[in-house]
Amino acid sequence: MKTDRAKLLQTMLTIRRFEEKAAEMYARGKIHGFLHLYIGQEAVATGAIAALHDDDYLVTHYREHGHALARGLDPNRVMAELFGKATGVTGGRGGSMHLFDVAKSFMGGYAIVAGHMPLACGLALAEQYKGTDRIAVNFIGDGAVNEGEFHEALNLASVWKLPVLFIVENNLYGMGTDIRRVSAVTEIYKRAEAYAMHAVQVDGMDVNAMFDATARIAERVRSGGGPAFLEAICYRFRGHSMSDPEFYRHKDEVEHWRRLDPIARLKSQMLSDGALSDEEFDRMQQTAEEIASEAARFAEESPEPALETLHDHVYKERA
Amino acid sequence: MAVVTYREALRQALRYQLQNDERVFLMGEDIGAYGGSYAVTKGFLEEFGDKRVKDTPIAESVVVGAGIGAAMAGLKPMVELMTINFSLLAIDQIVNNASKLHYMSNGQVNVPIVIRMAGGAGSQLGAQHSHSLESWFAHVPGIKVVVPATPYDAKGLLMTAFDDENPVIFIEHTALYASKGEVPEEAYRVPFGKAELHREGRDVTLIGYSGSVHQASRAAEDLAKEGIEAEVLNLRTLRPLDVDGILASVRKTHRAIIVEDDWKFGGFAGEIAAIVQEQAFDDLDAPVMRCSGHDIPMPYSGKLEQAALPQEHEIVELAKSLV
Numbered sequence: 001m002k003t004d005r006a007k008l009l010q011t012m013l014t015i016r017r018f019e020e021k022a023a024e025m026y027a028r029g030k031i032h033g034f035l036h037l038y039i040g041q042e043a044v045a046t047g048a049i050a051a052l053h054d055d056d057y058l059v060t061h062y063r064e065h066g067h068a069l070a071r072g073l074d075p076n077r078v079m080a081e082l083f084g085k086a087t088g089v090t091g092g093r094g095g096s097m098h099l100f101d102v103a104k105s106f107m108g109g110y111a112i113v114a115g116h117m118p119l120a121c122g123l124a125l126a127e128q129y130k131g132t133d134r135i136a137v138n139f140i141g142d143g144a145v146n147e148g149e150f151h152e153a154l155n156l157a158s159v160w161k162l163p164v165l166f167i168v169e170n171n172l173y174g175m176g177t178d179i180r181r182v183s184a185v186t187e188i189y190k191r192a193e194a195y196a197m198h199a200v201q202v203d204g205m206d207v208n209a210m211f212d213a214t215a216r217i218a219e220r221v222r223s224g225g226g227p228a229f230l231e232a233i234c235y236r237f238r239g240h241s242m243s244d245p246e247f248y249r250h251k252d253e254v255e256h257w258r259r260l261d262p263i264a265r266l267k268s269q270m271l272s273d274g275a276l277s278d279e280e281f282d283r284m285q286q287t288a289e290e291i292a293s294e295a296a297r298f299a300e301e302s303p304e305p306a307l308e309t310l311h312d313h314v315y316k317e318r319a
Numbered sequence: 320m321a322v323v324t325y326r327e328a329l330r331q332a333l334r335y336q337l338q339n340d341e342r343v344f345l346m347g348e349d350i351g352a353y354g355g356s357y358a359v360t361k362g363f364l365e366e367f368g369d370k371r372v373k374d375t376p377i378a379e380s381v382v383v384g385a386g387i388g389a390a391m392a393g394l395k396p397m398v399e400l401m402t403i404n405f406s407l408l409a410i411d412q413i414v415n416n417a418s419k420l421h422y423m424s425n426g427q428v429n430v431p432i433v434i435r436m437a438g439g440a441g442s443q444l445g446a447q448h449s450h451s452l453e454s455w456f457a458h459v460p461g462i463k464v465v466v467p468a469t470p471y472d473a474k475g476l477l478m479t480a481f482d483d484e485n486p487v488i489f490i491e492h493t494a495l496y497a498s499k500g501e502v503p504e505e506a507y508r509v510p511f512g513k514a515e516l517h518r519e520g521r522d523v524t525l526i527g528y529s530g531s532v533h534q535a536s537r538a539a540e541d542l543a544k545e546g547i548e549a550e551v552l553n554l555r556t557l558r559p560l561d562v563d564g565i566l567a568s569v570r571k572t573h574r575a576i577i578v579e580d581d582w583k584f585g586g587f588a589g590e591i592a593a594i595v596q597e598q599a600f601d602d603l604d605a606p607v608m609r610c611s612g613h614d615i616p617m618p619y620s621g622k623l624e625q626a627a628l629p630q631e632h633e634i635v636e637l638a639k640s641l642v
């Protein structure tokens with residue numbers, strides 16, 4: 001598989017702009033509840049998801065707008081979901097933390113830390129059972145690794161050789177807590193090795209590295225090599241959520257990581273390769289801007305869910 | 320009709336499912352080589368192989384969660400948890416995932432999983448193996464809670480559980496596995512949400528489920544000797560609950576006692592009592608009463624354990640005080 005760097009750059013720009021727009025909408029009171037922005041981590045979802053098959057399952061944590069957009073969910077419907085509108089990807093039932101689009105094998109964003117890991121094992125189990133070459137890809141944060149379900153899931157995946165790829169986005173913080181203060185082993189991939197699982201660490205601020213590592217490791221999983229584990233070292237530029245006053249990180253640290261911005265990095269690489277011109281970049285930014293603005297307009301003009309639907313979908317009725 | 324045990328009735332339903340639906344597979348701790356803690360799946364591993372009958376690690380959360388994931392991907396898993404007490408290690412998966420995914424996804428996914436577990440006391444297993452926590456699950460919308468009392472119920476309800484497109488918590492009573500009753504050999508379904516009129520009467524309704532149906536029946540026999548005709552209702556499922564059946568019986572007898580092993584404080588009997596007073600207050604000739612387990616962790620001593628559970632003579636005395 002070969003990377004299409006222009007496409008990766010466009011996806012990252014779109015995620016970035018979409019999220020800035022979401023933050024704006026949050027400040028204007030259009031979006032409520034929790035809003036966890038992915039800004040800074042775009043390379044992880046973008047690189048990884050580009051390297052997968054379109055029907056590989058994605059099971060992600062609650063910071064999942066980037067994964068949803070990278071998988072190709074309709075930005076209008078994602079934004080509408082943040083607004084809680086009827087046109088949202090789950091009709092306003094899920095919100096920011098629970099995006100679903102089963103037609104795109106996007107099996108949900110989940111807000112119980114590590115609680116979605118067993119589901120990824122089960123999706124993988126089902127495909128193994130059916131004999132397909134579809135794999136399940138499970139995104140988690142570094143905060144998940146001290147939960148019991150992390151260990152249960154890694155063990156089960158390993159003993160049953162499930163076609164599941166765990167991707168931990170190690171952004172060094174779980175909410176406001178530095179991983180070094182709460183994790184006995186901070187090199188997370190080593191924990192996976194303890195479960196006899198193929199595990200690698202990769203620079204999650206480098207979208208090319210993400211793409212290459214994922215392509216390689218996903219192929220291994222797909223061809224029956226058992227589960228695998230990818231630790232992406234990354235950083236979120238914003239607070240944990242919109243309500244985070246961010247007292248816990250030193251300015252110098254944030255500055256250091258901002259200099260590793262994955263978008264700026266790919267841009268300058270492509271400029272110096274001659275693969276991109278300034279005008280082309282401007283056009284890409286313009287495209288991102290249009291997508292984000294159109295999404296906000298669509299969300300704003302969309303209707304609220306009908307109150308008569310309040311009790312729909314508690315149980316599945318027989319067809 | 321053949322007379323078989325509750326255990327055998329469950330086996331018949333599971334075997335039927337394995338034989339007739341490729342999507343069905345079983346997983347759980349010790350269900351394969353060991354044959355299941357209560358021997359329900361004995362011999363299945365040999366008969367169906369380890370693709371269909373999976374021994375799992377002792378890791379309730381991931382086992383239930385993997386079942387949910389497999390159900391989301393179109394399979395029909397049956398997960399066995401050794402006892403309801405251990406379901407608490409999987410409660411995150413049941414309450415935060417299984418019950419909510421259909422709603423959260425706006426109907427895009429559903430979770431047709433059957434989670435079997437043994438509940439109830441009476442075998443002197445101590446406080447961490449002997450509780451009746453079904454009301455905890457019945458509290459949660461999005462799942463169904465099944466509590467079979469007889470072998471006939473056990474087979475017919477388990478068949479229905481596999482037909483259902485939703486997560487079903489199927490709670491078997493440890494003291495009933497060896498109990499016997501008539502069970503048709505062929506496949507049949509007992510519908511959810513429809514109570515069985517276990518015994519007809521006119522003076523008081525005894526409402527029970529699972530093991531307490533049998534206690535209520537024995538109490539009804541004692542009451543009959545004293546000229547009091549008690550009606551016994553076997554709920555069969557707590558969610559959905561046969562509210563109409565409960566109200567119809569109460570409107571006939573004008574008195575109700577709910578019998579359950581569960582703790583009284585915050586237990587399921589309180590829910591039924593509230594429903595009856597909300598919807599049939601004018602038909603009542605006496606307050607709705609509860610005959611529940613004591614509010615204590617289950618003691619080990621056989622004598623204490625029995626004393627902690629509802630007693631037949633208590634049901635009889637309560638009924639006499641109402642009539």
Ligand SMILES: Cc1ncc(C[n+]2csc(CCOP(=O)(O)OP(=O)(O)O)c2C)c(N)n1
Pocket residue numbers: 063111112113114140141142143144171173174175240
């Ligand atoms: C089981 C559980 N405990 C606590 C929380 C509250 N909580 C939400 S996000 C979060 C931090 C998670 O950090 P991490 O997994 O590293 O993800 P990140 O926010 O860095 O993307 C916590 C503690 C939760 N959602 N679930």
